[in-house]
Amino acid sequence: MNRSDLIAASKQLLLAGAALSCAFGVQADSEIDVKQLSQDIEHQVIEWRRDLHQHPELSNREFRTSKVIKQHLESLGLEVTSNIAHTGVVGILKGGKPGPLIALRADMDGLPVKEEVDLPFASKATDTYRGQEVGVMHACGHDTHVAILMGVAQNLVKIKEQLSGDVMFIFQPAEEGAPAGEEGGAELMLKEGLFANRKPEKIFGLHVTSSMPTGMIGLRAGPAMASEDSFTITVNGKQTHGSRPWNGVDPIVTSAQIINSVQTIVSRQVDVTAAPAVVSFGAINGGIRSNIIPDEVELIGTIRTFDQDMRADIKLRLANSATMIAQSMGASATTKIDQGYPVTVNNPELVAQMKPVLAGVVGDEMLIEPGLITGAEDFSYYALETPGLFFFLGVTPKGTDHTTAPSNHSPRFYVDESALVVGVEALTQLAVTSL
Incomplete structure (x- = not known):
């Protein structure tokens, strides 16, 4: 090979390397060190x-929390809208280049629980x-969710010129359920037009859990929660003296x-090989x-x-069982079902795409697929509107x-607070990868 051929071949190699670099979105002069940003x-x-932990607030009453979030987002120069679904706050970050909108969500309400942790x-x-004076505590870790997302917002603002797209930061009230007679949470945020002007292409959220060691991430594709x-089943009979039951x-x-x-219903009537189900009674009130x-x-x-199909089937079977059994015994029964949160479903394609990203944050051995969780989450409402990914972060030291x-x-x-930086890095990296 003569000198001119060598020069030409070298140029081709350089061009090929540049093409590969662009194809994978990696450029040496614009590489983003998410780990260092988070640390x-x-x-x-x-x-x-x-x-936030020291100042928890109940659902739809997160006034101080909302103010803290709003001030922080405004200090970062974001477009901020507050008082959505009572106390919700939404910030919009415009990336330096055109691209899709993604969303990141944190819930922010506390629980009617008196704290017993010596901190x-x-x-x-x-x-x-419910008419009683109670202690209030962030017993579910929503204080950590808010702090983590505030940190993610700060990270992404620092690198916004390198982002090809925009980010919606959703700080949501009342995940634990609105007070009686009120609406709230994710459902109300959507009802009030959260996604009306522009729907995110995807949405991410996390939840801390004591059921995993600090820094471990749990992610499951498909139904997860x-x-x-x-x-409430109200059974009506006929009052009589206990010594003469035949008179009533x-x-x-x-x-x-x-x-x-x-x-x-669960043990004999529905196909539990398709999906598990639980029906539990929590209270029986009657007689004095x-x-x-x-x-x-x-x-x-x-x-x-x-x-969702099994959900509808079980509700129908429950009402029919109560009605028919009561009738067979000369009584009557009225069943009222209050619809709660839907199934939380992690979009399988999004999980497949982002699983390596989370593995890169914590390592393959610290990324697990947890079992189905019978708890419920109103992140599910967002995931019905756009592909969602909801993961768990261990906080037990x-x-x-x-x-x-x-x-x-x-x-x-x-909460082992050393887990928080893992949450910040994970959510930041998911956003950066998406944009």
């Missing part, structure tokens, strides 16, 4: 979390819940028959005295499913058995 703000994220920043807050529906119709015995029969058979008994319970650690919603729920 640089770790202390600040922890400080935000501690402040210098433990919650002493109280409020009124259950739907949730609560029900006993709603207590009728209720017992209904409870026993309903257990066969040992020798008086009452007129009425109230049964309260919950339905959990991982399939080394040396503590995560299988016995106090669970989310416990007054002793504890």
